[in-house]
Amino acid sequence: MESTYYNPEDLKKFGNIGEWEKNLAEKFFSYYGDVFKEGDLTAREKSLIALAVAHTIQCPYCIDAYTQDSLEKGATEKGMMEAVHVAAAIRSGATLVHGVMMMNKAKKISM
Amino acid sequence: MIKSLHARQHQLAQQERQVEWLSNGIFKENKLPTFQHKLEQSGQFPLHSGAIEIFQINIGYMCNQVCKHCHVDAGPDRKEIMTRETTQQCLDVMEHAKIKTLDITGGAPEMNPDFRWLVSEAHKRGVKEIIVRSNLTIFSANPKFNDLPEFFRQHGVRVCSSLPFYNADKTDRQRGEGVFSDSIKGLQMLNAVGYGKEGSGLILDLVYNPTGAFLPGDQKALERDFKKELKNHFDIDFNQLFTITNIPISRFLDFLIESGNYEGYMEKLVNAFNPAAVAGVMCKNTISIDWQGNMYDCDFNQMLGLKVEKKAGQHIREFSLASLQNREVVISQHCFACTAGSGSSCQGATV
Numbered sequence: 001m002e003s004t005y006y007n008p009e010d011l012k013k014f015g016n017i018g019e020w021e022k023n024l025a026e027k028f029f030s031y032y033g034d035v036f037k038e039g040d041l042t043a044r045e046k047s048l049i050a051l052a053v054a055h056t057i058q059c060p061y062c063i064d065a066y067t068q069d070s071l072e073k074g075a076t077e078k079g080m081m082e083a084v085h086v087a088a089a090i091r092s093g094a095t096l097v098h099g100v101m102m103m104n105k106a107k108k109i110s111m
Numbered sequence: 112m113i114k115s116l117h118a119r120q121h122q123l124a125q126q127e128r129q130v131e132w133l134s135n136g137i138f139k140e141n142k143l144p145t146f147q148h149k150l151e152q153s154g155q156f157p158l159h160s161g162a163i164e165i166f167q168i169n170i171g172y173m174c175n176q177v178c179k180h181c182h183v184d185a186g187p188d189r190k191e192i193m194t195r196e197t198t199q200q201c202l203d204v205m206e207h208a209k210i211k212t213l214d215i216t217g218g219a220p221e222m223n224p225d226f227r228w229l230v231s232e233a234h235k236r237g238v239k240e241i242i243v244r245s246n247l248t249i250f251s252a253n254p255k256f257n258d259l260p261e262f263f264r265q266h267g268v269r270v271c272s273s274l275p276f277y278n279a280d281k282t283d284r285q286r287g288e289g290v291f292s293d294s295i296k297g298l299q300m301l302n303a304v305g306y307g308k309e310g311s312g313l314i315l316d317l318v319y320n321p322t323g324a325f326l327p328g329d330q331k332a333l334e335r336d337f338k339k340e341l342k343n344h345f346d347i348d349f350n351q352l353f354t355i356t357n358i359p360i361s362r363f364l365d366f367l368i369e370s371g372n373y374e375g376y377m378e379k380l381v382n383a384f385n386p387a388a389v390a391g392v393m394c395k396n397t398i399s400i401d402w403q404g405n406m407y408d409c410d411f412n413q414m415l416g417l418k419v420e421k422k423a424g425q426h427i428r429e430f431s432l433a434s435l436q437n438r439e440v441v442i443s444q445h446c447f448a449c450t451a452g453s454g455s456s457c458q459g460a461t462v
Contacts, residue, residue, distance in 0.1 A: 043332060072321070073328045074336050076278065 011061045044073035051080060052087040112287060113177050115186035116362060123365050124184065126416035132364060133415075133444040137374055143381050146446045153386035158394070158440040160408065163432065165397040166205050167214040167457070169410060170198065170226065172402070174218040175252040178286045180320065180363040182414055185218040193402040195225045197427065201400060202229070204430045206236050214397070214457065216244040216410060221256055234266040242269045247297030248290055264304045269314040271353075271457075272297070277340040281322045298347045307348040315348075318459075320355045324372035326383060326452055327354035330460045353459025356380075356448040358411050380447035388454030391461025394440045400427055408440045410457075417441045 018025030036046050047070045054062030070080050116124040123129055137143045150156035171192035174185035205213060213233050220226055220243060233241050243263065249256050263270055272294070276282050279291035286294075298307075298315075305311035317337060321327050334352035341347040357363045359376060367373040394408040398419070404427040407413040418425040423438040454461030 038329075038332070043329065044336075068325050071323065072325050074276075074333050076276075076281070078280075 006060050008060075008064065011064060014061075044070070044075055047073045048075055048079065048083040052083040055084050056087045056091060113179065115177060115188055116184045116365060118186065118188045121365065123361065123368075126414070129360055129364060130415055130417070130443060132368070132373075133359070137377060138444055143378060146442050146444050146450075149381070149384050149386075149447075149450075150389070150442070153389070155386065155389050158389070158442060159437050160435070160440055161395045162436055163208070163210060163396065163398050165212040165214050165393075165457075166201065166210045167216060167393075167397050167399045167410060168193070168198075168201055168229075169216050169218070169399065169401050169413060170220050170223040170229065172218045173222045174246065175222070175249055176219070176246055176287055176290060178362070179366060180285055180357055182358050182361045182363060182411055183218060184361045184414070189218065191402045192223050193225070193404075195228070197402070197404045198225050198229050200404060200427045202232050202236065204427055205233070205238060208430070208432050211238070212240040212242065213238045214242040214244070219246050219249045219252075221245065221249050221259060227262060230262070230266050230268060240269060241266065242271055244271050244273075245297075246294075247272045247274070247301075248293040250297045250300055251293055260300045260304045260306065263301075264306070264313060267313075269316070270301060270306060271316045271318060273318045273320065274298075274337075275320050275322050277337050277344075285322045295345050295347070298341070298349070299345065302346075302348055307350055309348075314350050316351045316353060317349050318353050318355055320357055324357075324367060324370070324376045324379075326379065327356055327455070327460075330354040330453065351459070353457075354453070354455070355457075355459065356451055356455035358445050358448045360411055360445050361414055377444065377447070380451045383451035384447060385450055385452060385454060385462065388450045388452070388461045391454055391456060392446075392449045393456040393458070397457070398435060404428065406430070406435075408438075411445055412441055415443070415445070417443070 015025075015029070036043065036050075047066055050062065051066040051070050054066050067080070123132075138145050147156055150158060169183075172183055172185045172189035173187065173192060174183075174189070175187060177186040215226075215229065217223070223229075230241060230243070245259070250259050251257070273286075274282065274294055275285050282291035282294065283289065301315050302308065304313070306313045307315035319327060319333055319337070327333070330352065333354060337352050338349070341349070359367055359373070359380070364373070367376050397409060399407040399410045399413050401407065401413050405413075406419050406425055406427060407417065408419055412418075418441070419435065420439050420441060423434045424431055449455045449461075
């Protein structure tokens with residue numbers, strides 16, 4: 001094992017996952033490619049969604065890749081930060097909305 | 112305003128040092144394959160030019176701007192300028208060889224005192240297409256340039272202008288403080304005389320290049336964004352947007368090295384090598400001429416001092432269509448920028 005869990009060089013080896021299970025890897029990468037093609041959403045909108053999700057799941061590889069990709073797709077730095085705030089809002093909102101569950105439970109068991 | 116590499120006596124102001132950078136390090140250590148190797152793998156080495164359709168004349172390195180990524184290392188301090196005698200030679204050769212397109216570049220080509228004479232002469236001699244690579248800010252740099260849009264219109268010039276982004280932040284970071292707002296004014300001046308307007312026949316194209324160490328996105332998608340944003344915010348119309356990949360030479364090479372991005376950027380270019388993009392690269396149909404009349408396969412080779420192969424004749428006075436056609440193109444690792452992804456040329460993406 002390396003001395004750190006994450007190595008930037010590993011991002012370039014993503015395709016190597018096919019060495020141990022070719023069929024599923026091929027299906028995944030083909031699906032992945034199709035997902036990011038322009039559809040009702042533009043390629044830039046998809047890249048910004050990916051960037052926001054990357055921050056939510058805190059995947060360093062994805063943050064690296066989609067920061068670069070968003071810039072290539074013509075996103076502004078401000079727009080990219082807005083996407084991260086969307087992720088943060090949903091995350092914090094998800095935490096807070098569970099406060100209702102807490103309140104329900106507390107009210108139920110309290111006199 | 113930053114200073115040119117020449118003014119700073121920077122090591123990369125020397126062409127040989129740039130060529131060394133592109134040949135040594137990661138390429139010499141075989142960490143990355145060379146451009147020649149990639150061409151060989153795809154059966155395209157040696158790379159040969161085709162028929163010459165475009166005469167791209169660089170009439171001087173002087174410019175009113177000092178952009179951070181400039182491959183020419185242009186700026187107000189650069190005094191290299193084409194003389195009328197050399198300009199005349201170019202015109203004579205063009206006429207004799209029946210070259211359809213004259214592509215005038217710089218620096219800011221309008222700063223050459225013979226610029227208007229060159230355009231008028233080419234127009235008079237019936238050159239089918241005259242392209243001027245104008246930086247837009249020149250129109251308002253000095254009152255004597257205010258009437259350039261009208262001059263362009265009268266001579267049917269096709270205007271091709273750099274605008275790396277549709278907002279001030281990214282544009283000014285690359286091209287200098289206040290460049291965006293002056294560029295917008297320049298575009299509005301061009302629109303006012305009919306450029307970019309439907310049915311006018313006056314073509315105004317924009318050139319997008321990334322504002323950092325990354326590749327350009329899809330040309331059509333970026334064109335759509337530029338058209339929408341420039342129309343909504345500034346009521347500007349233009350014809351096409353061309354995406355150009357930043358070439359790792361001169362000031363952009365300096366940026367890559369200084370910011371620790373050189374190896375990563377080169378790796379990105381190499382990994383994005385697209386064999387199908389090779390057929391459309393500009394050295395296939397263009398000859399580049401410097402202010403002294405020397406000939407090159409492209410403007411980038413010009414900046415590296417890599418003249419066309421010797422047997423093709425290296426100076427405009429030796430010009431021979433027969434010797435230059437099908438010449439072997441001089442290549443190095445900077446060529447990867449023209450073949451990455453969708454390809455890159457003075458006319459934008461190549462595939």
